[in-house]
Amino acid sequence: MNLSPIVKNVTMRAILSAMGVLSLAVFPSAEIRAAEPSPGKAISLRSLLSEMTDRSAAARWPSMVYALKQASSYDRSQTNPAAATWFANNDSGQFIRLEENEGRREWVILEHGGPGAITRLWLPLEPSKDKQIIRFYFDGSPKPAIEVLFNELLSGRGFVKPPLAFVAADETDLRNQLQAVPKILRGVGGDLYLPIPFARGCKITLDQVPFYYIINYRAYEPGTPVETFSMAGYQDAQAALEQASGALLATPDFAVSEPGARATLAPGEELLLQLPPGASAVRNLRVKIDPKDAPQVLRSTILTAEFDGEPAIWCPLGEFFGAGARLHPVQDWFRTVRNDGALFARWIMPYQSAGHLALRNLGAGPVTVTLAAATAPWQWDERSLLFHANWRSQGAIKTRPLSDWNCIEIHGRGVYVGDTLTVFNPDARWYGEGDERVYLDGEAFPSHLGTGTEDYYGYAWGMTGFFSSPFISQPQRDGLARKNWQGYTTTSRVRLLDGIPLRTSLRFDLEISHHFETQVDYAIGTFWYARPGATHNRPPQPAAAAQTLSVME
Numbered sequence: 001m002n003l004s005p006i007v008k009n010v011t012m013r014a015i016l017s018a019m020g021v022l023s024l025a026v027f028p029s030a031e032i033r034a035a036e037p038s039p040g041k042a043i044s045l046r047s048l049l050s051e052m053t054d055r056s057a058a059a060r061w062p063s064m065v066y067a068l069k070q071a072s073s074y075d076r077s078q079t080n081p082a083a084a085t086w087f088a089n090n091d092s093g094q095f096i097r098l099e100e101n102e103g104r105r106e107w108v109i110l111e112h113g114g115p116g117a118i119t120r121l122w123l124p125l126e127p128s129k130d131k132q133i134i135r136f137y138f139d140g141s142p143k144p145a146i147e148v149l150f151n152e153l154l155s156g157r158g159f160v161k162p163p164l165a166f167v168a169a170d171e172t173d174l175r176n177q178l179q180a181v182p183k184i185l186r187g188v189g190g191d192l193y194l195p196i197p198f199a200r201g202c203k204i205t206l207d208q209v210p211f212y213y214i215i216n217y218r219a220y221e222p223g224t225p226v227e228t229f230s231m232a233g234y235q236d237a238q239a240a241l242e243q244a245s246g247a248l249l250a251t252p253d254f255a256v257s258e259p260g261a262r263a264t265l266a267p268g269e270e271l272l273l274q275l276p277p278g279a280s281a282v283r284n285l286r287v288k289i290d291p292k293d294a295p296q297v298l299r300s301t302i303l304t305a306e307f308d309g310e311p312a313i314w315c316p317l318g319e320f321f322g323a324g325a326r327l328h329p330v331q332d333w334f335r336t337v338r339n340d341g342a343l344f345a346r347w348i349m350p351y352q353s354a355g356h357l358a359l360r361n362l363g364a365g366p367v368t369v370t371l372a373a374a375t376a377p378w379q380w381d382e383r384s385l386l387f388h389a390n391w392r393s394q395g396a397i398k399t400r401p402l403s404d405w406n407c408i409e410i411h412g413r414g415v416y417v418g419d420t421l422t423v424f425n426p427d428a429r430w431y432g433e434g435d436e437r438v439y440l441d442g443e444a445f446p447s448h449l450g451t452g453t454e455d456y457y458g459y460a461w462g463m464t465g466f467f468s469s470p471f472i473s474q475p476q477r478d479g480l481a482r483k484n485w486q487g488y489t490t491t492s493r494v495r496l497l498d499g500i501p502l503r504t505s506l507r508f509d510l511e512i513s514h515h516f517e518t519q520v521d522y523a524i525g526t527f528w529y530a531r532p533g534a535t536h537n538r539p540p541q542p543a544a545a546a547q548t549l550s551v552m553e
């Protein structure tokens with residue numbers, strides 16, 4: 001196949017003259033401004049909730065600089081990538097130390113000195129842990145500011161309600177169903193996204209031997225003003241909590257003009273959409289495909305973009321919008337997929353002077369697509385970041401010997417904000433034992449070392465059929481039986497407050513670890529922001545995107 005594109009160039013003028021309509025594919029609206037603390041004003045629960053629900057915040061380098069750190073129960077024998085123990089998998093029962101407080105034993109799972117904020121807490125939920133208490137100590141105090149049953153805290157049955165506490169259980173869709181928490185919490189993951197700030201330090205303990213856990217937290221620079229979390233302050237912030245929760249669960253703004261730029265693309269053709277000149281930002285993006293072309297159109301139709309002369313996006317529709325290899329509904333904070341073929345993205349994509357979007361057909365047959373976008377003015381400054389979305393695919397990866405698979409390596413200054421992983425598994429047995437490893441700014445040992453692929457994506461034991469929340473999502477997978485992971489599974493994680501700033505570089509690896517010796521296909525879309533001039537190691541893969549999706553034999 002000839003993969004060089006035949007371009008169908010679509011500008012606002014061309015759309016109007018060709019279609020004879022008054023609606024534009026691109027239109028301006030009010031200027032996008034990030035909600036951030038004013039200089040000198042303390043970071044607080046309220047300011048973090050405001051940042052969480054402001055999609056433009058990720059498109060600027062943080063005004064209050066922080067490092068995103070991770071504490072987890074990873075196997076402590078993993079000390080050296082060159083050692084035989086690098087793929088050890090004893091990821092439970094790990095802790096910092098055992099101490100005694102007021103006559104009780106407590107296992108310390110996180111300890112940090114200095115200003116910061118907890119942004120994500122994941123633990124698997126089990127009935128045997130129903131009586132386990134989690135305690136948060138702040139600023140050196142011997143008294144815990146939070147002292148609750150952790151199963152209740154992580155499941156939304158305690159003082160934190162959905163969506164800020166979420167059970168990634170079978171068939172749970174927070175926005176559309178908001179079903180009751182299962183009475184027996186077995187084989188599910190609990191996720192806490194309530195931001196918990198502290199001024200001088202934080203210690204988290206459990207009163208039983210820890211099971212599995214992952215905690216993400218911001219470590220702000222010394223001297224950063226932070227208002228420490230308290231239960232009294234939490235009660236005072238109820239209006240802000242309700243507003244943030246309502247925003248996270250609200251029906252998204254699909255304000256993109258109709259009908260947009262529509263074309264039937266022959267193999268190798270490209271539909272190009274020019275964006276308004278001058279400092280602007282894409283705030284809504286809409287693509288419409290014909291459901292009859294699914295699922296192949298999700299892999300073989302590529303979204304591309306260029307901002308200020310820099311290639312910024314090269315990603316198949318499936319991974320870009322979070323659907324993967326199946327046209328199943330899914331929704332998170334940044335993406336929506338409907339089963340009628342309407343795909344929406346709400347990533348804020350700024351540029352200083354010029355930009356364009358395009359759809360390119362790498363498939364074997366024609367596809368009919370619509371492309372439309374809404375833009376808003378953007379005040380470009382030294383903190384402004386360009387949006388990037390990249391893709392890597394590899395088929396027939398051997399599961400033995402165990403190996404690390406590189407998702408992306410980035411060089412520059414920016415923030416890593418999420419990913420969508422699609423796995424084709426030819427075997428019914430579990431594929432996702434592999435840990436994530438994130439190396440920052442030239443580290444020899446990863447800052448982030450996890451406990452399993454499903455734990456990274458917020459569920460547990462690979463049991464779910466589908467789930468949807470603002471932070472993590474999984475459209476319906478092929479193998480719906482609880483112990484059958486055959487076929488395609490797609491999982492997404494978008495990072496609202498747990499974005500990872502990189503000052504010079506970031507390397508993100510996933511361990512390939514299957515319960516059986518076989519071969520698997522992996523494809524991942526990665527999403528990040530960076531200052532102009534950033535580079536990465538994921539060039540376009542047109543041949544891989546053009547391949548027919550795998551099927552079960």
